[in-house]
Amino acid sequence: MVASDKTRRIEETARAIQERWGITALRKLDAVPSPEDVSCISTQYAALDRTLGIGGIPRGRITEIAGRPTSGMGTLALRIIASAQAGGDMGVYMDCVRTFDPEYAALCGVRLDRLLICRPKDHELGLNIAFDLIGSGGVGVLVFDLGAEALRGVASNAISRLLPVLAQSPCAFIFLSWAERNTDADPGEGISQHATLRLKIEKERWLHRRQDVRGYRARVTVLKNKLAPLGRSVEITISLQRGTP
Secondary structure, three states: OOHHHHHHHHHHHHHHHHHHHOOOOOOOHHHOOOHHHOOEEOOOOHHHHHHHOOOOEEOOOEEEEEEOOOOOHHHHHHHHHHHHHHOOOEEEEEEOOOOOOHHHHHHOOOOHHHEEEEOOOOHHHHHHHHHHHHHOOOEEEEEEEEEOOOOOOHHHHHHHHHHHHHHOOOOEEEEEEEOOOOOOOOOOOOOOOOOOEEEEEEEEEEEEEOOEEEEEEEEEEEEEEOOOOOOOEEEEEEEOOOOOO
């Protein structure tokens, strides 16, 4: 077989694989997008956007944010939703643990009229609903609050099924994992291997003005980043005042 026939056959096979599983499933190294080419959503924290190397949270990929309750994890996710909505996107919040607070979301700048709230009976149903919503092409950001439970078995397989649809969408998929143990480990089975970006957030100190608490400082550490150097960390201020990051 001549070289041209071999090239044609592998190119046809590669195209078939990409059509079935998405363009990120198989590509040449020189086709990997540079950070400048990756569409993203700002976190509303300029220092964190710079630390991430691409200017925010990537679209068409999975991001995991791990942290303890009240660490700032949920607030960061709400700020990202607000940022996406400011650009005209619709947001989705998968509230598996029934902790979503609409008043606090509005305080963080989230437009409730451009947010869908879903409370599935389990993670598997939530991922199936996410599959349909992301496949519609109309969702700009989807936050999936896992709580303290890890994804296992069928739910982990559902993530693999979701990836090719996500890769062809404008949606940034964000998992929130409640880290009750070492957050450098994988809090949710199946997330770590598929995530493009993994962040750990930890509360460092409260900020006071006179006798009032006005917010707190939190440290965000990049545990995994396929698009820029990892291992970096940055401090951000979580404000409890309306409209202020």
